Amino acid sequence: MKFELISLAGSKVNESVYEVIVPTIDGEIAIFPDHEALVSVAKPGVISVRRDKHHSDEQLEYYAISGGVIEIANNKVRVLVDDAESGEEIVESESRAALERAMKLRDQATNQVELEKAHQLVDRHAVRLKVADLHRRKRRM
Numbered sequence: 001m002k003f004e005l006i007s008l009a010g011s012k013v014n015e016s017v018y019e020v021i022v023p024t025i026d027g028e029i030a031i032f033p034d035h036e037a038l039v040s041v042a043k044p045g046v047i048s049v050r051r052d053k054h055h056s057d058e059q060l061e062y063y064a065i066s067g068g069v070i071e072i073a074n075n076k077v078r079v080l081v082d083d084a085e086s087g088e089e090i091v092e093s094e095s096r097a098a099l100e101r102a103m104k105l106r107d108q109a110t111n112q113v114e115l116e117k118a119h120q121l122v123d124r125h126a127v128r129l130k131v132a133d134l135h136r137r138k139r140r141m
Helices: 092-108 112-140
Strands: 002-007 010-016 019-024 027-031 038-042 045-050 061-065 068-073 076-081 084-086
Touching: 019 076, 045 112, 061 112, 084 112, 092 112
Parallel strands: 002 076
Antiparallel strands: 002 010, 019 027, 019 038, 019 045, 038 068, 045 061, 061 084, 068 076
């Protein structure tokens, strides 16, 4: 099936894959060829991609996403997000520092708007670190 991951910066992935696991507001869903048509909301999290049916879990590829919209139809999965990064693109030290700054903002928030913005930043950088960690583990194997 065709998988497209499109961010505001442009197309991140546009190729044939066997399986895509996407975080939705109702939980993770695994999408395989001939999946039923569906439109759903993606929440910030990790997209996992298995390129070939015979690939093991160690061969999965990971992308950190900011949330967005998922469209499944006619053996095509399209995920539209504001931001998406692969494990190769994420610099762990920068993400760790950004997470620390976001947690400090959260702790110093003086109103609900600041608190919500800080929570979003904490979630974003925590997901980026998770993807970087998954990518690092994959490289070791």
